Amino acid sequence: KAKSEGRNGSAYYSDDLTQSARERLRLESRLRTAILEQQLVLYYQPQVDIASGQIIGAEALIRWLDPEDGLISPERFIPIAESSGLIHEIGVWVIEQSCRQGELWHQQGLHGLSIAINVSPLQFQRCALIQQITDTLLSTGFPADLLELELTESALMTQQADVLTMLRQLKQLGVRLAIDDFGTGYSSLAYLKLFPLDVLKIDKSFIDQLPKHQQDAEICRAIVSLAHTLGFKVLAEGVEYQGQRDFLTAIGCDCFQGYLFAQPLTADDFFQLALQHKA
Numbered sequence: 692k693a694k695s696e697g698r699n700g701s702a703y704y705s706d707d708l709t710q711s712a713r714e715r716l717r718l719e720s721r722l723r724t725a726i727l728e729q730q731l732v733l734y735y736q737p738q739v740d741i742a743s744g745q746i747i748g749a750e751a752l753i754r755w756l757d758p759e760d761g762l763i764s765p766e767r768f769i770p771i772a773e774s775s776g777l778i779h780e781i782g783v784w785v786i787e788q789s790c791r792q793g794e795l796w797h798q799q800g801l802h803g804l805s806i807a808i809n810v811s812p813l814q815f816q817r818c819a820l821i822q823q824i825t826d827t828l829l830s831t832g833f834p835a836d837l838l839e840l841e842l843t844e845s846a847l848m849t850q851q852a853d854v855l856t857m858l859r860q861l862k863q864l865g866v867r868l869a870i871d872d873f874g875t876g877y878s879s880l881a882y883l884k885l886f887p888l889d890v891l892k893i894d895k896s897f898i899d900q901l902p903k904h905q906q907d908a909e910i911c912r913a914i915v916s917l918a919h920t921l922g923f924k925v926l927a928e929g930v931e932y933q934g935q936r937d938f939l940t941a942i943g944c945d946c947f948q949g950y951l952f953a954q955p956l957t958a959d960d961f962f963q964l965a966l967q968h969k970a
């Protein structure tokens with residue numbers, strides 16, 4: 692909307708920039724406070740075995756509980772956390788909090804439940820991540836093979852040679868590795884073959900119009916087949932309707948998460964739901 696001529700025009704433009712920069716700075720400083728005042732919380736969305744309907748795990752999804760604005764979505768503050776570097780602090784907290792929660796649930800009788808956490812590409816670029824996870828597994832007692840790290844295609848498909856090294860080191864800890872939002876980035880099949888992955892998470896955008904949309908249906912079928920050929924499990928994201936679930940079951944998809952089963956829940960609500968389901 693920039694005006695190209697006149698003093699008024701350019702003044703308007705730079706005011707506009709200052710405005711959005713100011714807004715970002717304000718949010719950044721509020722986020723800093725939010726970390727200190729423990730306004731960040733994790734919600735947990737059940738991950739379900741598609742054939743048996745059993746809850747097999749949870750994805751930890753961060754929220755910011757602002758005393759004035761209420762729940763603030765990660766879509767809004769994660770980009771600011773990333774550009775300001777606060778993501779590292781938040782990332783450590785997410786790892787610790789989710790492992791602690793997973794271990795607590797185990798002690799409360801929910802055994803074998805996996806916890807998936809979202810790892811920012813910026814966290815993945817730092818080798819400190821290995822030590823953070825090692826330390827947390829040790830201090831919380833949460834089993835490594837129940838911790839799943841969700842990475843994005845963009846984190847993996849860089850030219851860096853150390854991506855593979857990093858993945859191998861993470862695998863050596865015993866954790867599971869998943870690709871989040873699969874199909875929306877630029878995955879190379881050559882890399883997929885090379886990387887020690889465990890799970891592909893089919894992005895919600897391919898699920899939305901199932902089973903009617905023929906191309907999406909074929910894409911999902913192809914992803915399931917590709918994943919199984921490479922030895923990975925497949926999870927469908929954002930499943931909202933029974934018709935979607937039925938189609939995914941028919942093509943051999945392993946698990947799903949989505950509003951059809953449950954929205955992301957507070958730790959307490961998740962626990963209650965998982966207990967009911969066990970009984």
Ligand code: C2E
Nearest residue numbers: 752753764765766769785809810811929930931949950955
């Ligand atoms: P994501 O990891 O792909 O998470 C899936 C998003 O889809 C979540 O949004 C979830 O609440 C939403 N969702 C799940 N099922 C359904 C459904 O059936 N219908 C619809 N319409 N939506 C569904 P959320 O919680 O707002 O998170 C958005 C994104 O923020 C996440 O996408 C992830 O990329 C990022 N994020 C969340 N928590 C963290 C975190 O702890 N660290 C980092 N780095 N990123 C995070």
Ligand code: MG
Nearest residue numbers: 750809841871
């Ligand atoms: Mg995710």
Ligand code: MG
Nearest residue numbers: 871872892928
């Ligand atoms: Mg996703």
Ligand code: MG
Nearest residue numbers: 871872894895
């Ligand atoms: Mg997403």
